[in-house]
């Protein structure tokens with residue numbers, strides 16, 4: 001399909017292939033028979049080739065490596081740190097580009113690095129897109145680039161100047177820069193804006209354990225602190241805040257999670273993100289913005305109930321409205337609040353992401369319902385992967401059958 005000057009089909013030039021979403025896009029394209037030209041960096045003493053090889057193993061697609069071409073780059077350098085002839089050759093090949101690399105940290109203390117990675121390094125990547133007729137520049141942005149102004153977010157350029165953190169702000173600035181460049185140079189383009197992406201809904205597998213995983217892991221840490229206290233210290237700390245073991249084996253942990261309103265958490269699994277993105281790449285509409293988001297976002301109360309069931313906890317409540325006075329909060333509440341602070345804007349969100357363009361591109365494909373079975377699979381995988389620390393040492397690749405892994409933590 002070819003709409004409004006945007007051409008489908010690869011090979012594709014991809015950035016961010018060593019990350020969570022980029023690696024899934026890479027694997028999805030390779031499985032479809034497309035070629036992928038990866039521009040990425042070495043890290044932790046490992047070359048780009050070694051990092052990609054490990055990811056191919058994780059996906060169980062080592063046999064597809066001949067469809068890959070790798071270019072080790074440094075996005076902070078002019079021409080992405082590539083040799084002048086290498087950069088020029090890439091530019092002349094007129095490949096469609098998927099720019100997925102991004103510094104995804106939220107904290108203000110990282111402002112300089114986030115802005116440099118997400119906005120400053122754009123020039124070198126965009127310049128690769130100047131010229132040839134086959135090019136389309138696909139920018140992976142974020143639904144949250146919409147900012148914090150309005151409740152109804154349409155698939156249109158960002159107008160907000162109010163953002164929850166530097167990451168959102170940088171994605172909005174990057175979108176504007178991409179749009180301005182592509183319009184000026186006549187480059188066909190799309191912007192793909194995912195909501196919060198978690199693991200594969202069918203297998204539970206994931207490469208990243210932030211966002212959805214963070215509150216669950218925080219509750220698990222709290223549970224383990226108090227279980228240790230009940231074991232070794234005869235429950236001195238526990239007694240002070242009403243924590244006790246119940247006869248059915250669950251831990252009673254009185255903890256109020258205070259959120260300002262009933263809002264929602266917009267979650268999509270990575271298998272859905274990948275399928276939707278591949279559908280968009282198949283029929284890109286020049287200039288279109290796509291919200292890859294859920295029509296039926298989850299509520300914090302549901303996520304809390306799933307977490308309590310998975311972790312064998314009771315006593316956790318979600319309260320809407322003003323936070324209780326500091327002096328009435330117990331230590332687990334203080335700690336939990338501290339753990340989840342960066343994610344607060346996303347757990348009681350009133351924003352609704354309209355998705356007309358995405359529906360048209362994907363045949364109105366919906367993400368699966370976020371039910372307890374999906375949640376359990378994802379959390380079992382997270383525990384088996386030790387929240388990312390043992391990611392590449394879990395036995396079995398993508399082909400590993402469900403149920404063969406160690407049992408999760410459900411008590």
Ligand SMILES: NC(=O)c1ccc[n+]([C@@H]2O[C@H](COP(=O)([O-])OP(=O)(O)OC[C@H]3O[C@@H](n4cnc5c(N)ncnc54)[C@H](OP(=O)(O)O)[C@@H]3O)[C@@H](O)[C@H]2O)c1
Pocket residue numbers: 015016017018019020021022040041042043074075076099100101102103104117140141142143171193194195196197198208211
């Ligand atoms: N995950 C989500 O829930 C979500 C939701 C909405 C939008 N998004 C967007 O989706 C894209 C991918 O996100 P992700 O979750 O996959 O992030 P990720 O796992 O953190 O991966 C980020 C990728 O960007 C690369 N990168 C970061 N800083 C870089 C720099 N300074 N120079 C070169 N490469 C750099 C990383 O390379 P290294 O591996 O070398 O660090 C990695 O390949 C981003 O554009 C993000 O804004 C993600």
